[in-house]
Amino acid sequence: MVSPNTPESTSGAVPSSSAPRAIHDVVIRLAGNSQDGIQSVGGFLARLAGRSDQDVMTYMTIPSTISGGPSIFQVRMGTGDILSSGDRADMLVAFYQHSYDAHIGSLRPGGVLLYDSDHVTPVEGDNRFTQVAVPITSGTVEAVGGAGKDKGKNIYILGLIARVFDLDVQKLAALIKERFGGKNEDIVRNAMLAFDGGYAWPQNNLRDLFYRFEAIDLATRASGRPQVTMDGNQALAYGLLAAGVRHGAGYPITPWSSIMETLRTELPKYGGLFVQCEDEIAAISTAIGFSYTGHLAITGSAGPGLSLKMEALGWATMAEMPLIVVNVQRGGPSTGMPTNVEQSDLMQAIYGSHGDTPRVVLSPKNVEDCFYIAIEACRIARTYSTPVIILSDMALASRIEAFDEPDFPKLMVDPKADLSDRGADFKPYPLDAITRHAPAGSKIASGKYPTVTGLEHDELGHPTGSSKLHTQMTAKRREKIKKLGASLPSPELNGDSAGEVLLVTWGSTWGPGLEALKRINTAGVKAGHLHLRHIHPLPNGLEEIFKRYHKIVVAEINDEGLYGYGQLAMMLRARYANPAIVSVAKTDGLTFKVSEIVAGVAKHIESADLDASLGVSRQSALAKN
Amino acid sequence: MSSTVLATPPAPAGAPLTKKILTADHPTWCPGCGDFAVLASFYRVLEKLQYPHEKIVTFAGIGCSSRFPYFVNTHGGHYIHGRALPFAAGISLGNEDLHVFVFGGDGDGFSIGGNHLVHTARKNVNLTYVIMDNSVYGLTKKQTSPTSPIGFKTKTDPTGAIDQPINPMRTLLNTGATFVARSHATQVNHMTEMMLRAAKHPGFSVVEILSECVEFYAGAFDSSIPRKGGTWSLIAEKKNDGTPEDADRHDVTDEVAAFKLAGQAWPGSFGVFYENNVRKTKNVLEAELVTKARERTKNATDLQLLQATFAKMR
Numbered sequence: 001m002v003s004p005n006t007p008e009s010t011s012g013a014v015p016s017s018s019a020p021r022a023i024h025d026v027v028i029r030l031a032g033n034s035q036d037g038i039q040s041v042g043g044f045l046a047r048l049a050g051r052s053d054q055d056v057m058t059y060m061t062i063p064s065t066i067s068g069g070p071s072i073f074q075v076r077m078g079t080g081d082i083l084s085s086g087d088r089a090d091m092l093v094a095f096y097q098h099s100y101d102a103h104i105g106s107l108r109p110g111g112v113l114l115y116d117s118d119h120v121t122p123v124e125g126d127n128r129f130t131q132v133a134v135p136i137t138s139g140t141v142e143a144v145g146g147a148g149k150d151k152g153k154n155i156y157i158l159g160l161i162a163r164v165f166d167l168d169v170q171k172l173a174a175l176i177k178e179r180f181g182g183k184n185e186d187i188v189r190n191a192m193l194a195f196d197g198g199y200a201w202p203q204n205n206l207r208d209l210f211y212r213f214e215a216i217d218l219a220t221r222a223s224g225r226p227q228v229t230m231d232g233n234q235a236l237a238y239g240l241l242a243a244g245v246r247h248g249a250g251y252p253i254t255p256w257s258s259i260m261e262t263l264r265t266e267l268p269k270y271g272g273l274f275v276q277c278e279d280e281i282a283a284i285s286t287a288i289g290f291s292y293t294g295h296l297a298i299t300g301s302a303g304p305g306l307s308l309k310m311e312a313l314g315w316a317t318m319a320e321m322p323l324i325v326v327n328v329q330r331g332g333p334s335t336g337m338p339t340n341v342e343q344s345d346l347m348q349a350i351y352g353s354h355g356d357t358p359r360v361v362l363s364p365k366n367v368e369d370c371f372y373i374a375i376e377a378c379r380i381a382r383t384y385s386t387p388v389i390i391l392s393d394m395a396l397a398s399r400i401e402a403f404d405e406p407d408f409p410k411l412m413v414d415p416k417a418d419l420s421d422r423g424a425d426f427k428p429y430p431l432d433a434i435t436r437h438a439p440a441g442s443k444i445a446s447g448k449y450p451t452v453t454g455l456e457h458d459e460l461g462h463p464t465g466s467s468k469l470h471t472q473m474t475a476k477r478r479e480k481i482k483k484l485g486a487s488l489p490s491p492e493l494n495g496d497s498a499g500e501v502l503l504v505t506w507g508s509t510w511g512p513g514l515e516a517l518k519r520i521n522t523a524g525v526k527a528g529h530l531h532l533r534h535i536h537p538l539p540n541g542l543e544e545i546f547k548r549y550h551k552i553v554v555a556e557i558n559d560e561g562l563y564g565y566g567q568l569a570m571m572l573r574a575r576y577a578n579p580a581i582v583s584v585a586k587t588d589g590l591t592f593k594v595s596e597i598v599a600g601v602a603k604h605i606e607s608a609d610l611d612a613s614l615g616v617s618r619q620s621a622l623a624k625n
Numbered sequence: 626m627s628s629t630v631l632a633t634p635p636a637p638a639g640a641p642l643t644k645k646i647l648t649a650d651h652p653t654w655c656p657g658c659g660d661f662a663v664l665a666s667f668y669r670v671l672e673k674l675q676y677p678h679e680k681i682v683t684f685a686g687i688g689c690s691s692r693f694p695y696f697v698n699t700h701g702g703h704y705i706h707g708r709a710l711p712f713a714a715g716i717s718l719g720n721e722d723l724h725v726f727v728f729g730g731d732g733d734g735f736s737i738g739g740n741h742l743v744h745t746a747r748k749n750v751n752l753t754y755v756i757m758d759n760s761v762y763g764l765t766k767k768q769t770s771p772t773s774p775i776g777f778k779t780k781t782d783p784t785g786a787i788d789q790p791i792n793p794m795r796t797l798l799n800t801g802a803t804f805v806a807r808s809h810a811t812q813v814n815h816m817t818e819m820m821l822r823a824a825k826h827p828g829f830s831v832v833e834i835l836s837e838c839v840e841f842y843a844g845a846f847d848s849s850i851p852r853k854g855g856t857w858s859l860i861a862e863k864k865n866d867g868t869p870e871d872a873d874r875h876d877v878t879d880e881v882a883a884f885k886l887a888g889q890a891w892p893g894s895f896g897v898f899y900e901n902n903v904r905k906t907k908n909v910l911e912a913e914l915v916t917k918a919r920e921r922t923k924n925a926t927d928l929q930l931l932q933a934t935f936a937k938m939r
């Protein structure tokens with residue numbers, strides 16, 4: 001089959017005639033099998049975007065089977081803020097027939113299909129898209145030469161994309177060399193041969209389809225620091241390091257494992273250690289043990305593991321021990337959909353465990369925020385001597401984003417334990433002040449050493465059965481968390497400060513939510529978007545904000561439950577007793593598409609404008625006009 | 626983190642630690658409970674060791690025996706049922722200067738905490754664990770424990786226990802613990818000696834002490850109390866003195882011999898079953914990882930390390 005873009009005559013190279021067209025951003029979906037190295041192409045593009053001061057966001061699916069299986073990596077790169085990985089792709093690269101079959105529906109009208117002509121036969125005459133036949137497999141074999149293996153197809157495609165989008169070849173080559181540099185020379189050479197092969201192909205085979213990203217307004221990058229690219233789990237781990245965490249313990253589970261792997265590798269360099277324990281209960285116990293010696297420690301898991309940690313979390317609340325617990329949410333319950341995204345652990349995080357256990361729950365909004373929220377969590381844990389749960393999710397854990405390098409000299413926290421002598425009047429659990437433990441190893445002038453305990457206790461830590469003390473101590477543990485709530489800044493509010501609808505999101509739904517707001521505003525609906533990073537305690541002022549809108553629509557990735565409300569919506573309704581709070585919830589294991597949120601809002605406000613705007617199936621930016 | 630392990634206690638700074646100083650709340654145990662004697666022995670152990678007061682940690686899970694930390698005036702904690710060992714591992718690995726003692730019952734250690742026992746022991750975390758075995762659940766008022774003998778009547782086995790109990794010594798040897806001893810709450814001198822040796826042992830040391838619950842299992846250990854017609858059988862340890870008698874004595878470094886002792890018929894023998902001073906502790910192994918990593922990074926500061934890591938991610 002001949003692509004409409006292949007020149008009719010191959011005699012004499014057809015140089016790219018038209019000048020590259022400027023585009024704002026592009027969504028490229030690579031679809032193949034997990035062993036094809038698709039993730040690494042995505043990774044190269046993401047890091048290149050970071051190095052070019054562009055914004056970037058990726059989305060990947062990893063099959064939960066160990067090897068093989070279909071896999072995709074989607075990268076959206078461009079100029080200005082990139083808030084979501086894109087509902088639909090502008091370019092689809094299909095390595096196999098199954099990749100084509102499964103993903104052609106995700107291509108925008110006017111988009112570009114690049115398919116491996118050695119493996120894929122697309123529907124003939126499908127003129128919704130620009131179809132380009134590329135001999136990816138044979139082209140790679142030819143470029144690399146040698147044993148005729150098609151290893152390197154991914155790098156071949158990377159070269160091709162680099163040519164089509166006029167990417168910085170020198171930077172890409174540097175990235176490839178960095179990536180493969182540690183291995184032998186042959187590998188780097190073969191990778192560069194594949195890259196050059198792919199890069200040369202469009203020049204001789206494509207007449208147009210050349211693009212260039214709009215110039216970047218460098219003023220928007222005010223920090224003056226270069227961009228870095230990483231995934232949310234890395235950002236979280238490094239945030240903990242910056243915050244002075246040097247001790248941790250965990251048990252492997254997807255998608256949390258890479259945090260513990262990073263910490264296990266990094267911590268010894270910083271004089272710390274991370275212990276792999278026999279299970280999640282041991283892990284949280286060991287972590288609290290570290291905290292007890294004065295070293296704020298971290299443990300973490302995904303939903304099932306968080307459930308195992310619950311009894312110990314109850315103890316940490318009772319004994320008032322500082323602790324960081326990371327929960328990278330995935331699809332549940334039970335083993336559920338272990339490599340999919342869900343935001344269904346919110347209630348577990350806030351209310352799991354036994355007894356009255358007021359605790360702090362924070363949730364990062366994007367990859368960059370994973371770094372900063374880790375620092376904030378540590379500050380809160382130390383200041384209020386309390387466990388803090390960070391609710392991340394599979395989407396944040398696995399996607400790569402670019403962000404400005406943090407201002408480390410300003411952020412670094414000294415990890416030293418405070419083993420200073422305590423005065424004779426030292427009380428571990430004063431009723432009128434926030435608990436400050438004397439870590440084991442610190443001298444106490446009175447010679448009376450405290451017992452930290454999960455039994456209800458008096459101010460000195462002695463067990464008590466006194467109803468009065470239980471009431472007082474329960475209030476003490478509650479009040480300090482309320483005090484934290486009172487100190488929290490007003491949450492981020494975008495769009496109209498009053499109007500028809502307020503869209504509320506938490507966690508990784510931030511980006512699609514903000515993008516949905518833009519579409520809703522564009523459709524002429526007065527609307528705002530409020531994002532909650534502090535899930536528990538809630539910041540002050542929400543009640544007043546909610547009153548300014550007719551409907552408050554909470555979008556989250558979990559089930560609407562027995563009463564028709566997602567978990568955050570349920571909590572907000574209980575907290576504010578505001579019947580205007582409604583819910584948009586879903587459980588397909590995928591991040592929200594912007595259009596899904598807009599549709600959800602439209603349903604609640606019955607807006608003809610919004611319905612109309614949804615009806616427009618947007619053309620790809622790559623479409624030929 | 627320093628890589629030294631505790632072998633000899635440093636000279637005390639202030640007044641010597643006495644039983645008077647070490648005494649805290651009055652024990653809430655039933656009169657006659659075996660645990661009183663364990664506590665009395667522990668005071669003697671600390672008096673002998675003279676560790677700096679603030680560097681001693683007394684820790685426990687949940688159970689009658691696990692109330693222990695309230696009665697000892699040291700830094701300490703009362704954690705959740707069965708999980709004291711991983712917590713104590715965090716204490717031991719978190720501050721190398723501390724001397725960590727964990728107390729608990731047979732249910733706490735062998736049932737709900739059984740898996741933690743195996744893993745804390747095999748990792749050879751530097752701490753001392755004392756199991757006060759009364760072969761019953763005391764705190765919850767007489768249910769079957771993993772060491773209750775077949776036929777013992779409890780509230781959960783009103784016609785007598787039917788499940789095979791564990792053999793504590795075999796179980797402990799199997800975990801890979803590097804110091805395993807057995808004692809009896811009626812033998813204060815012996816208990817003191819065992820706990821003292823356990824405390825001085827570099828690595829995971831465990832002492833199982835038969836400690837009678839007078840309330841729910843009176844007479845459980847009479848068969849090893851001479852006063853009550855039982856036999857007190859002490860392990861004679863090899864002295865390596867070349868005498869013919871020495872050939873029959875127990876070599877504590879011989880694991881096979883230790884398992885043989887553990888297989889003796891009830892009530893068995895008391896003393897040190899096994900001691901391994903060769904295996905490195907987890908504390909030392911982790912410290913070595915730090916030393917190697919610091920050498921590789923040429924002692925870069927935390928700030929330099931993070932900045933270098935991020936520079937690679939540009």
Ligand SMILES: Cc1ncc(C[n+]2csc(CCOP(=O)(O)OP(=O)(O)O)c2C)c(N)n1
Nearest residue numbers: 687688689690706730731732733762763764
């Ligand atoms: C998670 C949990 N399960 C059950 C209990 C109830 N419980 C407390 S102590 C105990 C058993 C105590 O037996 P043992 O460990 O032998 O200690 P003893 O009281 O005999 O000294 C049980 C089942 C608990 N506190 N926590």
Ligand code: SF4
Nearest residue numbers: 655658689763838839
């Ligand atoms: S119930 Fe038994 S174990 Fe508990 S204090 Fe009384 S005698 Fe001791």
Ligand SMILES: [Mg+2]
Nearest residue numbers: 730731759761
């Ligand atoms: Mg017991």
